[in-house]
Amino acid sequence: MSFIIDRRLNTNKKSSENSQRFKERYKKNIQQAVKKAISKGNVTDIIDNKEGIDVTIDKEDLNEPTIQNDPKTGKREDVYTGNKEFLRGDKIPNPNGGQGGQGSGNGEGAGNSDEVSEDEFKFQINHEEFLNYLFEELALPELVKKSLARTKQIGIKKNGYSRYGIQANLDVQKSLKESIGRKMALKGMYNREIEALQKSNIPNKNLLIEEMESKKNKISYIEENDLRYKINTPIKRPITSAVMFCLMDVSASVTEEQKELSKRFYILLYLFLKRNYEDIDVRFIRYTTVAKDVDEQEFFYSTETGGTRTSSAIELTNEIIENEYPEDEWNIYIAHTSDGDNWADDNKKLLSLLENTTLKKIQYYSYVEVNIDHRNSDMKDLYDGLSSKYEKVKSANISKSSDVYPALKFLFDKNKGDRK
Amino acid sequence: MSYKLPQSEDWTFDALEEHDKVISDYAKDWLGLDTYENQIEIINSSQMLDAYSSNGLPVFYKHWSFGKNFLQQQQSYKTGQMGLAYEIVINSDPCIAYLMEENTLPMQSLVIAHASYGHNAVFKNNYLFRERTRAQDIINYLLFAKDYIQECEEKYGHKEVEVFLDSCHALMHHGINKHIRKNKTKRELNENQIENEIFLQKHANELWDKIIPKKIKEMEGQGEKLKFPSEPQENLLYFFEKNAPYLESWQREILRIVRKKSEYFYPQMQTKTINEGFATFTHYNIMNKLYDDQLVDEGFLMEVLASHCNVIFQPSFDSPYYSGINPYALGFAIFNDIKRICTEPTREDEFYFPDIVGKNWIEVTRDIMFNYRDDNFIMQFLSPKVMRDFGLFSIERDNNKDYLNVSDIHDDDGFRRIKHALSLNHDINLKIPNLEVIEVDIYGDRQLTIKHDAYNEVLLNDQSVKSTIAHIANIWGFNIEIISIEPVSEKVLKSYFYHKQKEAFFVNSF
Numbered sequence: 009m010s011f012i013i014d015r016r017l018n019t020n021k022k023s024s025e026n027s028q029r030f031k032e033r034y035k036k037n038i039q040q041a042v043k044k045a046i047s048k049g050n051v052t053d054i055i056d057n058k059e060g061i062d063v064t065i066d067k068e069d070l071n072e073p074t075i076q077n078d079p080k081t082g083k084r085e086d087v088y089t090g091n092k093e094f095l096r097g098d099k100i101p102n103p104n105g106g107q108g109g110q111g112s113g114n115g116e117g118a119g120n121s122d123e124v125s126e127d128e129f130k131f132q133i134n135h136e137e138f139l140n141y142l143f144e145e146l147a148l149p150e151l152v153k154k155s156l157a158r159t160k161q162i163g164i165k166k167n168g169y170s171r172y173g174i175q176a177n178l179d180v181q182k183s184l185k186e187s188i189g190r191k192m193a194l195k196g197m198y199n200r201e202i203e204a205l206q207k208s209n210i211p212n213k214n215l216l217i218e219e220m221e222s223k224k225n226k227i228s229y230i231e232e233n234d235l236r237y238k239i240n241t242p243i244k245r246p247i248t249s250a251v252m253f254c255l256m257d258v259s260a261s262v263t264e265e266q267k268e269l270s271k272r273f274y275i276l277l278y279l280f281l282k283r284n285y286e287d288i289d290v291r292f293i294r295y296t297t298v299a300k301d302v303d304e305q306e307f308f309y310s311t312e313t314g315g316t317r318t319s320s321a322i323e324l325t326n327e328i329i330e331n332e333y334p335e336d337e338w339n340i341y342i343a344h345t346s347d348g349d350n351w352a353d354d355n356k357k358l359l360s361l362l363e364n365t366t367l368k369k370i371q372y373y374s375y376v377e378v379n380i381d382h383r384n385s386d387m388k389d390l391y392d393g394l395s396s397k398y399e400k401v402k403s404a405n406i407s408k409s410s411d412v413y414p415a416l417k418f419l420f421d422k423n424k425g426d427r428k
Numbered sequence: 429m430s431y432k433l434p435q436s437e438d439w440t441f442d443a444l445e446e447h448d449k450v451i452s453d454y455a456k457d458w459l460g461l462d463t464y465e466n467q468i469e470i471i472n473s474s475q476m477l478d479a480y481s482s483n484g485l486p487v488f489y490k491h492w493s494f495g496k497n498f499l500q501q502q503q504s505y506k507t508g509q510m511g512l513a514y515e516i517v518i519n520s521d522p523c524i525a526y527l528m529e530e531n532t533l534p535m536q537s538l539v540i541a542h543a544s545y546g547h548n549a550v551f552k553n554n555y556l557f558r559e560r561t562r563a564q565d566i567i568n569y570l571l572f573a574k575d576y577i578q579e580c581e582e583k584y585g586h587k588e589v590e591v592f593l594d595s596c597h598a599l600m601h602h603g604i605n606k607h608i609r610k611n612k613t614k615r616e617l618n619e620n621q622i623e624n625e626i627f628l629q630k631h632a633n634e635l636w637d638k639i640i641p642k643k644i645k646e647m648e649g650q651g652e653k654l655k656f657p658s659e660p661q662e663n664l665l666y667f668f669e670k671n672a673p674y675l676e677s678w679q680r681e682i683l684r685i686v687r688k689k690s691e692y693f694y695p696q697m698q699t700k701t702i703n704e705g706f707a708t709f710t711h712y713n714i715m716n717k718l719y720d721d722q723l724v725d726e727g728f729l730m731e732v733l734a735s736h737c738n739v740i741f742q743p744s745f746d747s748p749y750y751s752g753i754n755p756y757a758l759g760f761a762i763f764n765d766i767k768r769i770c771t772e773p774t775r776e777d778e779f780y781f782p783d784i785v786g787k788n789w790i791e792v793t794r795d796i797m798f799n800y801r802d803d804n805f806i807m808q809f810l811s812p813k814v815m816r817d818f819g820l821f822s823i824e825r826d827n828n829k830d831y832l833n834v835s836d837i838h839d840d841d842g843f844r845r846i847k848h849a850l851s852l853n854h855d856i857n858l859k860i861p862n863l864e865v866i867e868v869d870i871y872g873d874r875q876l877t878i879k880h881d882a883y884n885e886v887l888l889n890d891q892s893v894k895s896t897i898a899h900i901a902n903i904w905g906f907n908i909e910i911i912s913i914e915p916v917s918e919k920v921l922k923s924y925f926y927h928k929q930k931e932a933f934f935v936n937s938f
Contacts, residue, residue, distance in 0.1 A: 009448070009449065009452055009465075009466075010445075010448045010452065010465065010466035010467070010468055010544065011465075011466065011467045011468065011522070012441060012444055012445060012448070012468045012469075012470070013467065013468065013469045013470065014441075014469075014470045015469045015470060015471045016470060016471055016472050016529055029590075072594075072597060072598075073598050073892060073895035073896040073899065074597075074598055074599075074600065074601055074892065074896060075598075075601075075602075075861050075863065075880075075888060075889075075892050075893055075896050076861065076888070076889045076892040077859075077861055077886050077887070077888060077889065078886070078887050078888055078889040078890070079886075080827055081827050081885065081886055081887040082827060082882065082883075082884045082885035082886030082887060083824070083825065083826045083827070083884040083885060083886070084824075084825050084884060084886065085822050085823065085824045085825070085835060085849045085852070086822065086823055086825070086849070086853060087753070087820055087821070087822045087823075087846060087849050087850040087853055088745040088753075088820070088821055088822075088823065089742055089743075089744060089745060089753060089818045089819055089820055090742075090743070090744025090745050090746065090747070090750075090818070090819045091745075091819040091820065091821040091837055091838060092744075092746075092819070094821055094834045094837055095834070095837060096834060096835070096836055096837055096839075096841070096842065097833070097834065098833075098834040099831040099832065099833060099834075100823070100831060100832040100833075100834065101830065101831055101832070102825065102827075102829065102830050102831050102832050
């Protein structure tokens with residue numbers, strides 16, 4: 009009598025659209041909360057724990073205005089439950105706030121819930137959304153070169169059906185559907201004939217009817233003509249090939265604190281790249297007086313240390329580019345963190361290497377100086393000089409953990425504001 | 429061996445069907461309830477939250493405020509605060525009810541009795557619902573509304589439409605004709621939507637270009653001034669839809685959609701207590717009968733009763749959980765007591781309810797559900813016993829004084845006055861400020877004047893006026909004035925003015 013319907017599979021996502029609109033409207037608040045969370049918390053924790061964060065919005069801003077009565081005015085009489093000691097005529101001091109729940113005319117809908125009456129509206133965004141907001145405004149600049157050489161087969165795309173094919177591609181359901189259709193059509197045809205015969209006055213109609221019946225029974229269950237095979241076409245598309253070189257100074261002059269800040273920067277950078285770019289190579293280079301091409305594990309967790317020769321890192325980078333990343337096929341990026349301390353003579357060599365080789369091959373070079381005491385090192389001056397000369401070089405400072413995200417944002421801002 | 433209904437924790441579709449069959453038979457044959465056909469939909473909890481936040485309607489236009497509701501409810505639900513998250517039912521034909529997949533079988537059975545038969549019966553039979561809503565058409569209308577608004581967003585801009593919708597929502601509680609016009613025309617239900625749009629736009633244009641100027645001239649000839657509107661208009665949304673000078677036709681249509689939405693929900697606002705009370709009463713009777721007829725055993729009944737008790741729990745005024753009078757508690761208590769008065773009356777009952785003492789409780793309660801709304805339901809049928817059970821007392825608050833007066837308590841003397849006060853507390857006309865358009869300055873700058881009836885000198889909340897008046901100006905297009913008038917003495921207590929161009933807001937107390 010009643011219809012019982014299972015709607016659970018129907019993920020309409022209707023309210024996620026409403027939620028989306030709400031989040032659009034209050035984007036600024038959400039972005040603020042995201043920034044706060046990143047600067048306060050331990051970056052690795054937030055990322056590892058896959059937690060969401062809380063966002064608060066002032067009730068003022070959330071107002072859905074309607075005209076309401078002012079409960080502090082006029083005369084009113086309200087009924088309450090649970091009288092214990094009051095007698096008629098008792099007087100109670102009038103608290104100005106007004107007590108008890110009187111309706112504000114907000115009782116619509118079949119299922120009513122009371123509004124949270126606080127000054128702030130708090131809600132949560134989950135981990136995915138958090139990361140989205142975190143990296144929303146970021147993008148790799150000058151991403152232009154596309155390459156067919158490194159194409160990946162994206163996969164098999166369904167491309168209709170055919171009457172011919174191999175066993176493996178047989179679509180059983182579709183074939184059976186075809187056979188049902190055929191059987192229905194044929195049966196229908198015979199039935200109509202039989203009906204017509206029955207109504208008619210043809211002398212040997214019974215014999216004919218018997219014939220029809222037997223033909224009907226011989227309709228085959230399935231035929232070659234019914235079979236349908238899936239057509240699958242592999243598709244390829246050129247992908248935008250990109251590689252990011254992460255250069256980290258791990259010499260003795262870099263304190264643990266500075267190394268930590270550096271790592272945070274790279275963790276965020278790495279996460280950003282992996283999320284937003286499907287197919288990007290990331291190369292990790294640790295350097296002291298000597299540079300080493302390492303994997304992710306070693307990059308973040310190894311404890312070697314030594315003196316500082318920045319040019320070694322650039323030399324190694326150049327070498328890798330020569331051997332593995334032809335510049336006409338690859339978009340090459342370099343991110344470089346250091347405390348600014350370099351071997352005295354090395355800066356000259358560094359500068360000439362950069363200007364004569366490296367900068368010519370790459371799209372973008374971002375230098376981050378991790379410097380607790382805010383003084384500009386020679387290396388910083390070097391890079392500042394380069395950045396005023398070349399569009400593709402940008403430098404930033406990090407002195408405390410709350411600087412990490414803003415630095416990342418500055419270096420990789422989608423909207424490319426003004427350059428310093 | 430007697431037949432038993434399936435009773436394990438985990439429900440199956442077959443089990444639901446079996447329960448529904450028995451419940452349906454009880455509802456129809458035992459309780460004599462006439463209901464719409466039922467469409468019971470199984471959903472998961474986030475879909476339930478979704479439905480909850482957009483007023484339980486399966487199809488609704490997209491608006492950011494629903495997103496806010498959803499997130500908020502998601503929060504409450506996660507922190508375990510939502511008592512009745514398992515009940516949503518829609519006034520439509522067929523009557524759609526949602527069951528959460530996480531419910532156990534006893535709970536599903538309870539919800540079916542409560543929503544698909546209890547609420548369903550109210551939707552189909554209560555006079556207010558019959559007068560104001562056409563259950564067969566609501567889903568189609570909503571589908572139309574959703575698509576229409578989406579089209580508008582694509583044509584005129586997402587932000588534009590959102591801003592206008594915000595303005596309409598601000599007036600949502602003032603889009604009702606309190607007195608029903610019988611014989612609604614087909615046009616009311618969007619049969620000829622395009623024609624309707626054109627008609628409205630034409631009417632509005634003509635009104636300002638031709639009709640009013642013409643009338644003014646005529647009346648000048650007779651030495652009189654034209655008053656527009658000729659009578660006070662309480663349905664603000666309708667007034668704007670027809671008469672606002674500068675609206676595009678799509679904006680008029682949106683006004684209309686919001687108006688239809690509030691009209692649809694209005695009876696539900698007027699009957700919260702009687703509706704929930706009757707549904708609770710229904711599920712209570714049916715579940716107990718399942719047990720009495722030995723179709724379910726104690727375990728099943730205990731679980732159902734435990735939930736039932738949660739639903740009808742009423743905290744005392746001094747409890748930290750107090751948030752007003754629980755409509756489920758009050759409604760159920762009244763119906764249950766009517767049953768007692770019918771079956772086991774005392775002398776007191778014979779005195780107060782001579783007409784129903786000894787009658788058939790099934791017929792009496794059903795009849796009441798048909799013909800009353802919250803305020804007169806309480807007025808007529810609140811019994812002294814229920815009053816005592818709840819410990820009701822009334823507090824008189826005169827904001828000119830610095831003390832509150834306990835005006836009545838739950839004794840014999842207080843009964844009539846408490847009944848009266850409680851009934852007024854449930855009168856929707858007193859909860860929503862009474863506003864009417866009384867004048868447009870057609871000779872001058874087209875300023876619109878709205879009158880507010882300040883019953884008992886209850887004034888408007890200034891902040892709420894401030895945030896809404898700009899919306900009204902947004903729709904009307906000119907300056908807005910709101911005056912609060914004490915209805916008996918006709919003394920002006922307060923006035924508000926909003927200058928549209930300057931975006932300036934003024935308040936004057938007298």
